[in-house]
Amino acid sequence: MDDEFEFADKVPPSLNDRMENMIKDAEAKGFNPGLIVLLLVGGLLLMFLVGNYLLYMYAQKTLPPRKKKPVSKKKMKREKLKQGVSAPGE
Template sequence: MAERFINTDADGNVIIEEAKKGLNPGMIVLLIVGTVLILFLVGNYALYTYAQRTLPPKKKKPVSKKKIKRERLRQGVAPPGE
Protein backbone atom coordinates (compact mmCIF):
# COMPACT_ATOMS: atom_id res chain seq x y z
CA MET A 1 0.00 0.00 0.00
CA ALA A 2 1.30 3.45 -0.85
CA GLU A 3 2.07 5.99 1.86
CA ARG A 4 0.64 9.51 1.37
CA PHE A 5 2.40 12.75 2.19
CA ILE A 6 0.48 16.02 2.19
CA ASN A 7 2.60 19.14 1.55
CA THR A 8 1.89 22.74 0.71
CA ASP A 9 3.96 24.75 -1.73
CA ALA A 10 4.93 28.45 -1.51
CA ASP A 11 1.60 29.61 -3.03
CA GLY A 12 -0.45 27.68 -0.48
CA ASN A 13 -1.50 24.90 -2.84
CA VAL A 14 -1.92 21.45 -1.31
CA ILE A 15 0.22 18.75 -2.91
CA ILE A 16 -0.48 15.08 -2.18
CA GLU A 17 2.52 12.86 -2.84
CA GLU A 18 2.39 9.10 -2.81
CA ALA A 19 5.51 7.13 -1.97
CA LYS A 20 5.49 3.50 -3.02
CA LYS A 21 6.75 1.00 -0.50
CA GLY A 22 8.69 -1.98 -1.77
CA LEU A 23 12.14 -3.38 -2.39
CA ASN A 24 14.58 -1.18 -4.20
CA PRO A 25 16.64 -2.71 -7.06
CA GLY A 26 19.82 -2.84 -4.96
CA MET A 27 18.11 -4.99 -2.35
CA ILE A 28 16.75 -7.34 -5.02
CA VAL A 29 20.22 -7.83 -6.53
CA LEU A 30 21.69 -8.39 -3.06
CA LEU A 31 19.07 -11.04 -2.26
CA ILE A 32 19.67 -12.86 -5.56
CA VAL A 33 23.46 -12.85 -5.19
CA GLY A 34 23.21 -13.93 -1.54
CA THR A 35 20.85 -16.76 -2.40
CA VAL A 36 23.10 -18.03 -5.21
CA LEU A 37 26.14 -17.87 -2.92
CA ILE A 38 24.40 -19.79 -0.15
CA LEU A 39 23.15 -22.44 -2.61
CA PHE A 40 26.70 -22.81 -3.99
CA LEU A 41 28.21 -23.30 -0.54
CA VAL A 42 25.52 -25.76 0.59
CA GLY A 43 25.89 -27.72 -2.67
CA ASN A 44 29.66 -27.93 -2.29
CA TYR A 45 29.31 -29.14 1.29
CA ALA A 46 26.77 -31.78 0.24
CA LEU A 47 29.05 -33.03 -2.57
CA TYR A 48 32.05 -33.09 -0.21
CA THR A 49 30.25 -35.17 2.41
CA TYR A 50 28.88 -37.52 -0.26
CA ALA A 51 32.38 -38.01 -1.71
CA GLN A 52 33.84 -38.68 1.74
CA ARG A 53 31.31 -41.46 2.31
CA THR A 54 31.40 -43.12 -1.10
CA LEU A 55 34.90 -42.75 -2.60
CA PRO A 56 37.60 -45.25 -1.57
CA PRO A 57 40.56 -43.88 0.39
CA LYS A 58 43.47 -42.51 -1.58
CA LYS A 59 46.25 -44.99 -2.34
CA LYS A 60 49.63 -44.19 -0.84
CA LYS A 61 52.73 -44.19 -3.00
CA PRO A 62 54.99 -47.19 -2.41
CA VAL A 63 58.10 -46.41 -0.37
CA SER A 64 61.31 -46.98 -2.30
CA LYS A 65 63.91 -49.44 -1.05
CA LYS A 66 66.44 -46.62 -0.92
CA LYS A 67 64.27 -44.69 1.56
CA ILE A 68 63.70 -47.79 3.68
CA LYS A 69 67.46 -48.43 3.85
CA ARG A 70 68.15 -44.78 4.74
CA GLU A 71 65.52 -44.88 7.52
CA ARG A 72 66.97 -48.09 8.98
CA LEU A 73 70.44 -46.55 9.06
CA ARG A 74 69.02 -43.52 10.89
CA GLN A 75 67.47 -45.79 13.50
CA GLY A 76 70.73 -47.63 14.00
CA VAL A 77 69.67 -51.02 12.57
CA ALA A 78 72.48 -52.52 10.51
CA PRO A 79 71.40 -53.62 7.04
CA PRO A 80 71.56 -57.35 6.46
CA GLY A 81 74.90 -58.64 5.21
CA GLU A 82 76.99 -55.99 6.94
Protein backbone atom coordinates in the same frame (compact mmCIF):
# COMPACT_ATOMS: atom_id res chain seq x y z
CA MET B 1 0.82 46.31 -1.68
CA ASP B 2 -0.21 44.21 1.28
CA ASP B 3 -2.67 42.31 -0.95
CA GLU B 4 0.10 40.96 -3.21
CA PHE B 5 1.81 38.94 -0.46
CA GLU B 6 -1.33 37.59 1.11
CA PHE B 7 -1.14 34.21 -0.77
CA ALA B 8 2.64 33.91 -0.92
CA ASP B 9 2.88 31.27 1.86
CA LYS B 10 -0.06 29.12 0.65
CA VAL B 11 0.36 26.20 -1.75
CA PRO B 12 -2.26 25.63 -4.45
CA PRO B 13 -4.41 22.57 -3.64
CA SER B 14 -3.63 20.77 -6.89
CA LEU B 15 0.14 20.92 -6.25
CA ASN B 16 -0.33 19.76 -2.66
CA ASP B 17 -2.40 16.75 -3.84
CA ARG B 18 0.23 15.79 -6.42
CA MET B 19 2.97 15.86 -3.77
CA GLU B 20 0.94 13.62 -1.47
CA ASN B 21 0.27 11.17 -4.31
CA MET B 22 3.97 11.04 -5.19
CA ILE B 23 4.86 10.27 -1.59
CA LYS B 24 2.26 7.48 -1.44
CA ASP B 25 3.48 6.01 -4.74
CA ALA B 26 7.09 6.00 -3.56
CA GLU B 27 6.16 4.07 -0.43
CA ALA B 28 4.02 1.55 -2.32
CA LYS B 29 6.66 0.66 -4.95
CA GLY B 30 8.16 -2.25 -2.96
CA PHE B 31 11.73 -3.45 -2.61
CA ASN B 32 14.76 -1.49 -3.60
CA PRO B 33 16.33 -2.98 -6.79
CA GLY B 34 19.73 -3.02 -5.07
CA LEU B 35 18.28 -5.11 -2.27
CA ILE B 36 16.83 -7.58 -4.77
CA VAL B 37 20.22 -7.97 -6.49
CA LEU B 38 21.96 -8.38 -3.14
CA LEU B 39 19.50 -11.06 -2.02
CA LEU B 40 19.80 -12.87 -5.34
CA VAL B 41 23.62 -12.90 -5.31
CA GLY B 42 23.70 -13.85 -1.63
CA GLY B 43 21.24 -16.69 -2.23
CA LEU B 44 23.25 -18.04 -5.15
CA LEU B 45 26.47 -17.87 -3.13
CA LEU B 46 24.83 -19.67 -0.22
CA MET B 47 23.47 -22.38 -2.55
CA PHE B 48 26.94 -22.82 -4.08
CA LEU B 49 28.61 -23.23 -0.70
CA VAL B 50 25.98 -25.63 0.65
CA GLY B 51 26.13 -27.67 -2.58
CA ASN B 52 29.90 -27.94 -2.39
CA TYR B 53 29.71 -29.06 1.24
CA LEU B 54 27.12 -31.72 0.40
CA LEU B 55 29.23 -33.00 -2.51
CA TYR B 56 32.29 -33.12 -0.24
CA MET B 57 30.42 -35.14 2.39
CA TYR B 58 29.10 -37.52 -0.28
CA ALA B 59 32.60 -37.99 -1.73
CA GLN B 60 34.05 -38.73 1.72
CA LYS B 61 31.55 -41.56 2.16
CA THR B 62 31.68 -43.12 -1.30
CA LEU B 63 35.20 -42.69 -2.70
CA PRO B 64 37.89 -45.17 -1.65
CA PRO B 65 40.85 -43.81 0.30
CA ARG B 66 43.88 -42.71 -1.68
CA LYS B 67 46.66 -45.20 -2.21
CA LYS B 68 49.95 -44.22 -0.65
CA LYS B 69 53.02 -44.00 -2.83
CA PRO B 70 55.29 -47.01 -2.42
CA VAL B 71 58.45 -46.17 -0.48
CA SER B 72 61.63 -46.89 -2.39
CA LYS B 73 64.14 -49.42 -1.05
CA LYS B 74 66.74 -46.67 -0.83
CA LYS B 75 64.53 -44.58 1.46
CA MET B 76 63.65 -47.62 3.61
CA LYS B 77 67.36 -48.40 4.02
CA ARG B 78 68.10 -44.79 4.99
CA GLU B 79 65.24 -44.77 7.57
CA LYS B 80 66.40 -48.04 9.12
CA LEU B 81 69.95 -46.70 9.40
CA LYS B 82 68.63 -43.58 11.17
CA GLN B 83 66.79 -45.78 13.68
CA GLY B 84 69.88 -47.90 14.30
CA VAL B 85 68.61 -51.11 12.73
CA SER B 86 71.02 -52.66 10.28
CA ALA B 87 69.65 -53.15 6.80
CA PRO B 88 69.41 -56.78 5.68
CA GLY B 89 72.26 -57.97 3.47
CA GLU B 90 74.92 -55.82 5.10
